[in-house]
Amino acid sequence: MPENVSVSEFVQEVRDDWSSPTTSSFTSKMISCRNTVYLLEEALDSDRLVLQKMKKAAKAKYTSGHEHVSHVEQYINSMEKLAVNCHSNGENEVGSAFCRLADFSKDLLSPMKNLLKSMLHNINFFLDSLVKGDLREVKGDLKKPVDRAWRDYESRFKQVEKEKRELARQYGMVRSEVSGGEIAEELEKERRSFQLSMCEYLIKVNEIKTKRGVDLLQNLI
Numbered sequence: 191m192p193e194n195v196s197v198s199e200f201v202q203e204v205r206d207d208w209s210s211p212t213t214s215s216f217t218s219k220m221i222s223c224r225n226t227v228y229l230l231e232e233a234l235d236s237d238r239l240v241l242q243k244m245k246k247a248a249k250a251k252y253t254s255g256h257e258h259v260s261h262v263e264q265y266i267n268s269m270e271k272l273a274v275n276c277h278s279n280g281e282n283e284v285g286s287a288f289c290r291l292a293d294f295s296k297d298l299l300s301p302m303k304n305l306l307k308s309m310l311h312n313i314n315f316f317l318d319s320l321v322k323g324d325l326r327e328v329k330g331d332l333k334k335p336v337d338r339a340w341r342d343y344e345s346r347f348k349q350v351e352k353e354k355r356e357l358a359r360q361y362g363m364v365r366s367e368v369s370g371g372e373i374a375e376e377l378e379k380e381r382r383s384f385q386l387s388m389c390e391y392l393i394k395v396n397e398i399k400t401k402r403g404v405d406l407l408q409n410l411i
Contacts (some may be wrong), residue, residue: 194222194225211378212375212376220343234395244317245358258302259302263299269295272285272288316405316406332395342384348378
């Protein structure tokens with residue numbers, strides 16, 4: 191299996207290729223670049239599945255909390271009505287006790303409401319946006335430009351290779367293979383297109399990693 195390429199290695203290879211296309215080793219690293227894309231896709235897909243479960247659990251947690259708040263509010267309302275009944279029947283001390291207990295329960299309920307509101311906006315909405323937005327493209331769409339650029343390069347390489355061999359045959363020579371450096375100029379457009387697609391892909395992956403990492407942690411705290 192070809193090795194994968196780190197971002198720093200990729201950037202250095204691209205710089206070398208721009209500086210000296212005929213001597214750079216970028217063409218030999220292109221398969222490794224593709225392998226890196228597939229490895230990143232697998233990792234992101236794994237994250238997507240985990241975050242889908244997290245999103246589902248967060249939604250259930252919010253629904254459960256909202257129902258709990260509703261029950262507590264009914265509980266408080268019942269105590270307040272009971273307090274009114276007690277005062278009407280001359281049981282002022284008991285009625286006052288029910289009022290104080292109802293007020294105490296309201297004080298406890300207020301932070302819970304704020305927590306649920308914060309959870310809805312900072313966690314539920316964020317996870318929903320992440321799963322349905324950025325990570326939705328992970329199932330193949332994200333790497334399509336890279337795959338397309340690779341196919342264009344391969345197609346052009348085979349065409350130029352065939353032309354070089356045919357030219358050699360006309361002069362009575364046999365070409366077993368054609369090096370990437372030898373046809374660097376002919377394939378510059380396709381190579382640059384692949385490099386651009388890889389850059390855009392790596393930038394997008396980094397954005398997704400930031401959202402599912404640091405940004406998510408900040409919303410959870």
